[in-house]
Amino acid sequence: MSLLVEGARRTYRARGGPAVAALDGVDLAVDDGELLVVVGPSGSGKSTLLRAIAGLERLDGGRVVIGGRDVTGVPSARRDVAMVFQEAALFPHLSVAANIGIGERARGGRRRAVLARVREVATTLGIDHLLHRAPGELSGGERQRVALARVLIRSPAVCLLDEPLASVDAELRLRARAEIRAVHRELGVPMVHVTHDHTEALAMGDRVAVMHRGRVLQCDTPADLFARPATVEVARALGPLPMNLLPAADGVVVGVRPERVRLRAGDDVVASVEVAGEERLVRVGALLARVTAADTPEVGARVRAEWCPADEHRFDAVTGLRL
Numbered sequence: 001m002s003l004l005v006e007g008a009r010r011t012y013r014a015r016g017g018p019a020v021a022a023l024d025g026v027d028l029a030v031d032d033g034e035l036l037v038v039v040g041p042s043g044s045g046k047s048t049l050l051r052a053i054a055g056l057e058r059l060d061g062g063r064v065v066i067g068g069r070d071v072t073g074v075p076s077a078r079r080d081v082a083m084v085f086q087e088a089a090l091f092p093h094l095s096v097a098a099n100i101g102i103g104e105r106a107r108g109g110r111r112r113a114v115l116a117r118v119r120e121v122a123t124t125l126g127i128d129h130l131l132h133r134a135p136g137e138l139s140g141g142e143r144q145r146v147a148l149a150r151v152l153i154r155s156p157a158v159c160l161l162d163e164p165l166a167s168v169d170a171e172l173r174l175r176a177r178a179e180i181r182a183v184h185r186e187l188g189v190p191m192v193h194v195t196h197d198h199t200e201a202l203a204m205g206d207r208v209a210v211m212h213r214g215r216v217l218q219c220d221t222p223a224d225l226f227a228r229p230a231t232v233e234v235a236r237a238l239g240p241l242p243m244n245l246l247p248a249a250d251g252v253v254v255g256v257r258p259e260r261v262r263l264r265a266g267d268d269v270v271a272s273v274e275v276a277g278e279e280r281l282v283r284v285g286a287l288l289a290r291v292t293a294a295d296t297p298e299v300g301a302r303v304r305a306e307w308c309p310a311d312e313h314r315f316d317a318v319t320g321l322r323l
């Protein structure tokens with residue numbers, strides 16, 4: 001059951017305003033058992049893409065194919081797509097167990113069989129001790145896990161997650177990431193996870209699609225995205241720190257990651273030094289360098305920034321494309 005999105009277009013015409021191309025020709029292919037993370041700034045079209053795959057949004061052009069079947073015109077209910085939203089929508093008057101099993105019961109599952117399956121998935125997600133509670137008695141992270149359990153019990157053809165960790169605190173987020181991966185392994189179906197958090201994207205995705213203004217700028221493994229960003233936007237957006245982008249001769253922009261910059265004695269003045277855990281962020285003119293505490297110069301010291309030619313990324317200054 002693979003997922004294919006081809007040439008997806010969707011334009012919104014807000015009253016009185018200019019038309020907005022929320023999807024401007026998006027192509028994506030997600031294999032069985034693959035977790036694709038879609039990352040991009042607010043308004044780049046991520047939610048529109050997910051909603052189009054789920055059938056909650058019509059396309060102006062292009063198609064959606066699930067498991068070889070063109071579902072572009074098929075209503076949402078008949079696509080067998082499960083979606084977990086930012087705010088887990090649970091039935092407040094039902095217990096956690098009933099919330100997880102409700103879909104199976106509605107599809108005619110026997111009470112006992114459904115309950116056994118509910119216990120199984122709840123155990124996988126570490127929420128088996130919460131089955132008797134009401135959703136109002138859960139934390140945000142626990143509610144998310146209930147929503148994931150509802151997906152896991154159903155074995156859909158495609159699973160979509162829209163910022164499911166947005167309301168989860170930093171510590172739980174690390175655990176929740178691992179849980180989503182575990183759910184994903186169990187399901188073995190294509191999964192698309194949307195986030196605006198690039199750290200989360202690089203940590204979780206088998207592949208990551210970087211969106212910008214309704215387009216996919218690059219879709220690659222996290223390692224390849226980091227090592228060979230296809231455009232300056234990708235170089236700027238991904239990584240622990242934005243890449244330094246320096247205008248050079250002949251219409252070229254040279255990119256170098258702050259982690260790759262070394263500081264030697266020279267003529268340029270250190271403008272500022274910031275503590276970043278065990279390391280320091282040193283600003284010299286337009287350049288940022290991340291160096292060890294022991295190698296950190298004083299503010300006002302005279303330095304020269306150096307890096308290996310092999311650590312340079314080169315982009316066209318006009319198009320922003322990698323050269």
Ligand SMILES: Nc1ncnc2c1ncn2[C@@H]1O[C@H](COP(=O)(O)OP(=O)(O)OP(=O)(O)O)[C@@H](O)[C@H]1O
Pocket residue numbers: 012013014020021022040041042043044045046047048049196
């Ligand atoms: N119903 C609508 N009517 C008009 N414009 C819309 C509508 N829905 C979305 N848009 C516009 O389409 C673009 C893409 O929106 P979308 O919600 O897909 O972005 P996003 O990447 O999911 O953003 P966020 O991270 O903030 O959720 C935005 O410019 C948005 O303003």
